[in-house]
Amino acid sequence: MDWENLGFGYIKTPYRYVSEYKDGLWNGGILTDDDKVVISECAGVLQYAQTIFEGLKAYTTQDGRIVTFRPDLNAERMIDSARRLEIPEFPKERFLDAVDKVVKANKSFVPPYGSGASLYLRPFIFGSSAVLGVKPAKEYQFRIFATPVGPYFKGGIKPLTLRVSDFDRAAPHGTGHIKAGLNYAMSLHAIADAHEYGFDENLYPDPATRTYVEETGGANFIFVTKDDKIVTPKSDSILPSVTRRSLCYVAEKYLGLKVEHRPIKLSEIENFAECGLCGTAAIISPVGKINDHGKEILFPSGMNEMGKITKKLYETLTGIQTGKIQAPKGWIREIF
Ligand code: PLP
Numbered sequence: 001m002d003w004e005n006l007g008f009g010y011i012k013t014p015y016r017y018v019s020e021y022k023d024g025l026w027n028g029g030i031l032t033d034d035d036k037v038v039i040s041e042c043a044g045v046l047q048y049a050q051t052i053f054e055g056l057k058a059y060t061t062q063d064g065r066i067v068t069f070r071p072d073l074n075a076e077r078m079i080d081s082a083r084r085l086e087i088p089e090f091p092k093e094r095f096l097d098a099v100d101k102v103v104k105a106n107k108s109f110v111p112p113y114g115s116g117a118s119l120y121l122r123p124f125i126f127g128s129s130a131v132l133g134v135k136p137a138k139e140y141q142f143r144i145f146a147t148p149v150g151p152y153f154k155g156g157i158k159p160l161t162l163r164v165s166d167f168d169r170a171a172p173h174g175t176g177h178i179k180a181g182l183n184y185a186m187s188l189h190a191i192a193d194a195h196e197y198g199f200d201e202n203l204y205p206d207p208a209t210r211t212y213v214e215e216t217g218g219a220n221f222i223f224v225t226k227d228d229k230i231v232t233p234k235s236d237s238i239l240p241s242v243t244r245r246s247l248c249y250v251a252e253k254y255l256g257l258k259v260e261h262r263p264i265k266l267s268e269i270e271n272f273a274e275c276g277l278c279g280t281a282a283i284i285s286p287v288g289k290i291n292d293h294g295k296e297i298l299f300p301s302g303m304n305e306m307g308k309i310t311k312k313l314y315e316t317l318t319g320i321q322t323g324k325i326q327a328p329k330g331w332i333r334e335i336f
């Protein structure tokens with residue numbers, strides 16, 4: 001495997017975990033080498049998009065251990081997602097155990113320390129039994145597969161160019177705060193359109209007033225002020241990113257920076273010194289430029305490298321994830 005040059009794509013690994021829900025119960029769950037799913041043509045997931053997912057990573061540490069980063073938060077967020085989509089909850093302890101099992105079973109696919117790559121884990125649950133009237137399915141599958149990945153955005157840490165989208169991704173009181181497949185289906189045309197016009201991603205403003213910054217299709221925003229304060233958007237229709245929550249803690253407790261989590265007006269962004277996209281897949285990807293309907297906002301950090309604070313955040317977070325820097329208690333789950 002050419003670990004250094006991996007992109008963010010699916011590579012089939014030997015084992016995945018499956019547990020089935022039937023008659024009101026999740027069954028024991030197994031590891032299988034069968035990557036195919038056989039379900040009814042009328043399954044809830046196929047007809048009414050009843051599906052939720054998570055994303056987390058396993059890393060090789062500097063001293064050769066294999067660990068995951070805050071998987072408990074993914075387990076909890078998946079329970080929130082399940083409740084919103086009338087999907088039965090998958091218990092937290094079982095989620096954690098299943099993640100461990102999948103990493104162990106695919107051990108040789110965990111990229112080595114220093115390669116910049118990691119093993120991406122994708123837990124998901126979908127309605128597998130037939131429904132014709134609009135209602136929740138009676139049967140479900142919980143699965144986790146693993147795939148080795150490199151950077152989410154082509155070009156690694158080259159600053160991105162975004163545009164302010166005219167398409168909406170989430171609505172007030174909708175599903176933006178959970179990880180439902182339907183949110184991503186909603187963003188497919190918008191991302192294809194953005195790419196066609198030469199942009200890397202969309203900045204989705206709040207759909208009600210179009211005056212506040214929400215997030216992108218797959219990451220939260222993090223801004224840095226000219227006096228080195230971290231500011232992140234607050235909204236009920238944004239996904240509560242594990243990475244963003246961790247970065248805010250790191251900024252305050254490790255780097256001694258002030259952190260604000262508050263609504264951010266679109267009209268404010270031209271005053272920031274740095275901008276980044278954060279998420280499990282994105283890690284922190286620097287943003288160089290945002291185009292708001294022809295008006296270009298160029299961050300002082302420029303189009304060639306990460307801003308100074310973004311870089312510090314990136315190094316501290318990845319340092320914690322790979323065991324180079326002491327992690328806060330409970331952040332690292334050692335698998336072996
Ligand atoms: N926002 C969206 C819409 C996402 O899909 C993701 C990815 O999971 C994130 C933010 C980042 O969340 P996390 O840091 O928990 O991966």
Ligand code: COI
Nearest residue numbers: 055056218279280281282
């Ligand atoms: C993740 O960061 O885990 C995500 O699910 C984002 C997705 C766009 C790949």
